[in-house]
Amino acid sequence: MTDSHSEVSPQPETAPLPGQVPAIELAAATVGYGGAPVLESLDWRVERGEHWLVIGPSGAGKSTLLHLLAGFLTPASGTARVLGMDLATLATPARDRFRGGNMAIVFQRQHLVQALNVTQNLGLARQLAGLDPGPEIVRATLGRLGVDAFARTRPGELSVGEAQRVALARALVVEPKILLADEPTASLDDRNAETVAELLAQEAERLGSTLVITTHDARVRERFAKRLVLGGVGSP
Amino acid sequence: MSTWSLAWAWIRFRPLGAALNVALLGLGTATIALLMIAVQQFEQRLAADADAVDMVVGAKGSPMQLVLSTVFHVDAPVGNVPAEEGQFLEQHSMIKRAIPMALGDGFRGFRIVGTDSSYLDLYGAELAEGRLWDAPLEVVLGAVSAAQTGLRLGDRFVGEHGLGEAGGSVHDDFPYDVVGVLAPTGSVVDRLVFTSAATVQIVHGMDTDHDHVHDHEDHADDEDHADEDHADHADGAELRSPEITAFLVEFSTPMAAVALPREINQSTVMQAARPAYEIQRLLRLIGFGADVVRAFAVVLVIGAVLGLFTALFQAHEERRADLAVMRVLGATQRRLFWQIVVESLILTVAGIALGLVLAHGVAWGASLWLWEYSQILVSFAWADGEIVLVLTVLGLGVLAALPSAIRAAGIDIPRVLSGG
Numbered sequence: 001m002t003d004s005h006s007e008v009s010p011q012p013e014t015a016p017l018p019g020q021v022p023a024i025e026l027a028a029a030t031v032g033y034g035g036a037p038v039l040e041s042l043d044w045r046v047e048r049g050e051h052w053l054v055i056g057p058s059g060a061g062k063s064t065l066l067h068l069l070a071g072f073l074t075p076a077s078g079t080a081r082v083l084g085m086d087l088a089t090l091a092t093p094a095r096d097r098f099r100g101g102n103m104a105i106v107f108q109r110q111h112l113v114q115a116l117n118v119t120q121n122l123g124l125a126r127q128l129a130g131l132d133p134g135p136e137i138v139r140a141t142l143g144r145l146g147v148d149a150f151a152r153t154r155p156g157e158l159s160v161g162e163a164q165r166v167a168l169a170r171a172l173v174v175e176p177k178i179l180l181a182d183e184p185t186a187s188l189d190d191r192n193a194e195t196v197a198e199l200l201a202q203e204a205e206r207l208g209s210t211l212v213i214t215t216h217d218a219r220v221r222e223r224f225a226k227r228l229v230l231g232g233v234g235s236p
Numbered sequence: 237m238s239t240w241s242l243a244w245a246w247i248r249f250r251p252l253g254a255a256l257n258v259a260l261l262g263l264g265t266a267t268i269a270l271l272m273i274a275v276q277q278f279e280q281r282l283a284a285d286a287d288a289v290d291m292v293v294g295a296k297g298s299p300m301q302l303v304l305s306t307v308f309h310v311d312a313p314v315g316n317v318p319a320e321e322g323q324f325l326e327q328h329s330m331i332k333r334a335i336p337m338a339l340g341d342g343f344r345g346f347r348i349v350g351t352d353s354s355y356l357d358l359y360g361a362e363l364a365e366g367r368l369w370d371a372p373l374e375v376v377l378g379a380v381s382a383a384q385t386g387l388r389l390g391d392r393f394v395g396e397h398g399l400g401e402a403g404g405s406v407h408d409d410f411p412y413d414v415v416g417v418l419a420p421t422g423s424v425v426d427r428l429v430f431t432s433a434a435t436v437q438i439v440h441g442m443d444t445d446h447d448h449v450h451d452h453e454d455h456a457d458d459e460d461h462a463d464e465d466h467a468d469h470a471d472g473a474e475l476r477s478p479e480i481t482a483f484l485v486e487f488s489t490p491m492a493a494v495a496l497p498r499e500i501n502q503s504t505v506m507q508a509a510r511p512a513y514e515i516q517r518l519l520r521l522i523g524f525g526a527d528v529v530r531a532f533a534v535v536l537v538i539g540a541v542l543g544l545f546t547a548l549f550q551a552h553e554e555r556r557a558d559l560a561v562m563r564v565l566g567a568t569q570r571r572l573f574w575q576i577v578v579e580s581l582i583l584t585v586a587g588i589a590l591g592l593v594l595a596h597g598v599a600w601g602a603s604l605w606l607w608e609y610s611q612i613l614v615s616f617a618w619a620d621g622e623i624v625l626v627l628t629v630l631g632l633g634v635l636a637a638l639p640s641a642i643r644a645a646g647i648d649i650p651r652v653l654s655g656g
Contacts, residue, residue, distance in 0.1 A: 033650075063650070063654060067649075067650045070564065072649045072650050073650070092568075092569065093568040093569065093570065096563060096566055096567065096568045096569070097566060097568070099564070099566055100565055100566015100567070101566065104565075105564050107653060109557075109653075111557050111558075111560070111561045111564075111653065112561075113242075113558045113561065114249065114558065115242075115245045115248070115249035115558075116237070116242070116245055120237055120245065123237045124237040124242065124562070124565065125565050127237045127238070128565040128566040128571075129565065129566050130566065170565075174565075
């Protein structure tokens with residue numbers, strides 16, 4: 001069994017709506033990359049709209065957990081349900097479409113498509129999510145994140161902080177039900193880390209998205225009350 | 237952002253590499269297409285010249301030389317046959333007409349053909365100005381012969397042995413009078429000089445003896461060179477046994493194609509040759525040269541396709557993160573597969589388009605040049621095999637993309653996004 005536990009600070013709970021399936025529900029989920037499991041018999045339940053921090057030392061399985069939730073991996077045993085859907089039961093193309101239509105992910109490295117400008121990157125995300133181009137939504141999203149000045153700029157011409165805000169905009173422009181962020185502030189300076197963390201929380205709140213952030217960045221921890229600690233009790 | 241627009245964006249992101257891929261594909265395609273156009277034009281022109289003639293009958297020897305010398309006028313005649321042999325042909329029931337042709341001389345590279353006006357009918361030639369030859373030593377010029385020699389109506393010139401290019405003995409004593417010029421036909425007629433068979437017989441009767449003894453030496457410096465004088469030449473030739481180089485035969489029945497050549501070859505001092513058959517033999521002979529050029533062009537195309545494969549593979553390696561992110565954003569494996577194939581298709585189509593534009597542009601330029609210098613009509617229209625060429629190169633372009641496309645579809649998202 002994975003050495004994990006949940007911590008909840010004394011903050012107002014997000015009460016689940018009656019009859020609403022949880023955003024994430026892991027039941028004895030064991031997952032790995034073919035060798036020894038990275039996460040073992042993990043139980044975890046996240047209600048819709050909740051914001052969670054997943055913390056733990058390197059190698060504890062934080063990224064593996066996100067890969068499981070995104071459907072890149074399927075559990076070797078146990079179940080992993082996202083929005084009530086057992087992803088292991090979906091064929092790969094259906095899983096791809098489910099992910100595109102319901103989730104968005106922000107990475108430590110921005111992974112923007114270098115050949116496209118900022119607006120086109122956001123347009124590509126909407127197209128792959130099965131949404132209309134929504135130029136107004138694209139413009140509004142860029143404006144809220146303060147990167148509308150870079151609408152026609154290629155990623156290679158942006159600073160790291162600007163690029164991370166664009167990557168966040170790309171995640172938000174599809175209005176995801178679940179927003180996953182994998183060490184989103186690790187490569188940023190204090191000011192940008194603060195900005196990105198604040199924007200993540202604000203925008204997830206505005207969209208009503210469930211937010212799961214993996215991090216070992218102390219600058220982010222205090223902002224989120226719900227925590228899943230992996231790989232060592234109290235010593236992330 | 238559709239598959240096509242993203243592929244286009246990726247191509248524009250590496251413009252130099254993409255331009256090189258397109259240029260290489262274009263060069264290979266252009267070489268093959270140009271070869272196809274040239275071969276087709278060559279074959280069509282050979283066929284057009286030969287189609288008018290069912291059979292050539294002349295002195296025994298090489299049948300190909302007989303055809304080349306009497307139909308295409310690109311070789312020395314095999315020899316002559318007695319003119320009375322023509323009676324056998326004229327009286328034969330399977331022969332519609334047998335047009336006599338007497339060769340031997342030329343003027344500045346243009347062959348002088350002694351024949352009657354029915355030869356012009358074979359090629360649908362019409363007079364542009366003047367009239368047809370009538371009396372001995374009157375000539376009518378083909379369109380190119382007139383343009384290249386600068387001769388005009390009323391001009392006078394002397395012929396030389398052979399094609400009269402340089403160094404041949406000159407028939408100073410028998411100047412020809414230009415009485416007509418033909419309109420361009422796009423056939424071999426354009427490059428000939430026509431006179432009567434009797435004229436050639438007169439001139440060669442004198443030349444064969446090498447004594448230049450005849451009744452008309454006094455005409456060499458005669459400014460008037462009257463028709464009566466020409467008649468005197470003809471009279472003189474009648475004293476000799478006339479010869480003919482060949483007869484161009486038109487069948488009266490398709491059966492003649494089978495029976496007549498054998499009959500002529502076995503029962504006369506002449507040989508019969510079929511232009512259509514000899515052309516096929518000729519094309520098989522020169523086909524080897526075309527095959528060498530074609531093989532070279534194929535190597536060019538294969539090299540270009542390998543270049544495309546390398547470029548796509550390298551680009552794919554540089555874009556693994558892009559492709560992984562696309563999967564994260566919801567792209568299916570099929571979408572990534574087609575994304576790579578479409579990029580290759582765009583480059584391949586651009587290469588093919590460039591190649592065809594180059595090939596047809598060069599053919600167009602060549603047609604203008606040839607028309608200006610030789611009045612030869614060359615079409616730069618599509619060659620028969622070009623659609624096969626286009627489809628083949630297109631297929632190779634898709635083939636070049638397959639390894640990269642398969643790798644893209646099977647990309648390991650966690651490994652790539654974690655920097656592995």
